[in-house]
Amino acid sequence: MVKLAAKCLLAGDPAVGKTALAQMFRSDGAHFQKNYTLTTGTELLVKAVSVPETSDSVELFIFDSAGKDLFSEMLEKLWEQPNVLCLVYDVTNEQSFNNCAKWLEKLRAQAVGMHLPGVLVGNKTDLxxxxxxxxxxxxxxxxxxxxxxxxxxxxxxxxxEAPFHILARLFHQLYREKVESFHSLV
Known part of the structure; x- marks a missing residue:
């Protein structure tokens, strides 16, 4: 049994549902909070995710980031050396989708030369x-x-829960590949 830890960056425009997503996931869907205050800076949420078909788990350190450019300088320090990323947009807001390219560029700038697994999430499909x-x-x-x-x-x-299960699987897969690569050198 292997327990891994991964730094997960959650990014996207304001009001696309990043905080709601992170809090619902952490609480196992116990409650949907109807009113949220704008996230300022970053909130950290931690949750372990079991990797299917293994006895392994990945503890995700989810950095829920503010969507406002106002906080971008502060975010750059908190975003250093991510392992996985989760981009969220609102399916009813085309600009939030178009801005995913900008968010992805900012996130990948924090992991130059590294493979950074990630997931794009379309939220608000109920609308x-x-x-x-x-x-x-x-x-x-x-x-x-x-x-x-x-x-x-x-x-x-x-x-x-899907985005985080995908991220845990991708991170675990990357870990297994590195271990196999290491073993082939020995």
Whole structure:
């Protein structure tokens, strides 16, 4: 049994549901808080995730970051040396999707020369009639960027655990590859 720890950066525009996602995940869906205050700087949430088909687990240190540029200088220090990333956008807000490219660039700048596994998450799928970013469009963009993709509705408690299970699996896979690479050298 292996217990790993991974620094997970959660990023995206303000009001896309990053804090709701992180808090729902940490509480195992115990409650959906209807009112949130704007995150200033970063909140840290920690939760262990079991890796399927193994006895291993990954403890995710989730850095829930403010979506405002105002905090970007402070974020750069907190974002140093991430292991995995989670980009969140609102499926009813095209600008929040378009800004994912900017967020991804900022996140990858913190891990130059490293493979940084990640997932793009489309939130607010419960707002069907207001949807402007189509799943296929987002999925194609994610694939081009080397990211996994999933959609969810934190409000309806649908699929909110998926991004973190994906990240735990990706990080574990990267760990296994490094161990195998190390063993091949010995």
């Amino acid at each position: 069907v009639g207001r949807r402007v970013v189509q799943q296929k469009q987002a999925q194609e963009w994610a694939e081009k960027q080397g990211l996994e993709y999933c959609e969810m509705s934190v409000k309806e408690m649908k699929n909110f």
